Amino acid sequence: MVMVFLGPGDYLFARIDEPVSIVLGSCVALMAWQPELRLTLATHIMLPGRDPEDEQDLRYACAVLKRWTADSIDKGLSMHAFRLGLFGGSSQFFHCQQRELSVGYKNITCMHNELRRIGLTLNAEDTGGGIHRKLLFNGQNGQYQIQYLDREADGKSGVESCL
Template sequence: MSTRAEPTRKEVERTAHSIHPGEWRVDRQRPIATLLGSCIAVCLYDPRLKFGGMNHFMLPSSDPDKAQDDLLRGDYAMEVLVNAMLAQGAQKTRLVAKVFGGGNPVSAIRMSIGENNARFAREWLAREGIALQACDVGGPWSRKVLFEPHGGAAWCKRILGSMAVADEVVREETEYARRLVTPATTAEKKIELF
């Protein structure tokens, strides 16, 4: 029987697979990372099978008045993450969650996108009976999140006052918002088969 030492945050960060707005990933070994502003990342973990996943979404649900890609909505992002974990043997009754993001790192943005996202994530998890183990949402900062899916550990670094990070978050979220309101052509749609 071999024992596995828990990885340090630096080891997790060095080997992590980064996800961006509108993406998700389930893994058994490789850590997952993302950078958040008003977006939310939900980490799900099955403690018995020792694997997990993370998603990254910007809006809770679709607006019926706008054409939006289903893959970019929070309600869809949650369903696809849970279903991907169930497909690998997880049981919904064992899943536990950690929620991060929902901040307002750019003071010029006076909308409550982050607050709405955080409320949606908590309500969705409660409705589905998934225990919320940790939550770091809101505030005037961006966040870098690292998730180690084998052991379920997550690290959240709050980033305040860094214009370079704020610019990167705004750039990613602006591009994501553009994709939400502009229907993608067939050539632009990214489909992951598994």
């Protein structure tokens, strides 16, 4: 089976029949799916802000949202027509009282704030904690599966659902 793997800073906005795979630690994946067109947005965001030297750097949350906005407008679509999911944002190397210092926590908070700012809400979320994740997304039906990858996840089963 052919699979599309997204690495840090990768961005996909297309109708895709192959499953999408993203391995996440502190990075987050914003996923969006438009059911009628079976159009998928898949991202692998590394950092919460925007690099002031390069606004097109898709490792940054704000640059990803700016690009998705432009791509949606180009296709004549409203971003509100998409079902959204946010995944990842592990804070594995920080104790609970220090989690606000972690990149994972900052990524999650930034995405929540930016989505709220543009009036979008999440339909699914599996973020935070100290567990790395592997996300598999099916662009044909909007279903996703999360596999937990750390020893800390022993006994914690994966999650399967639909955007």
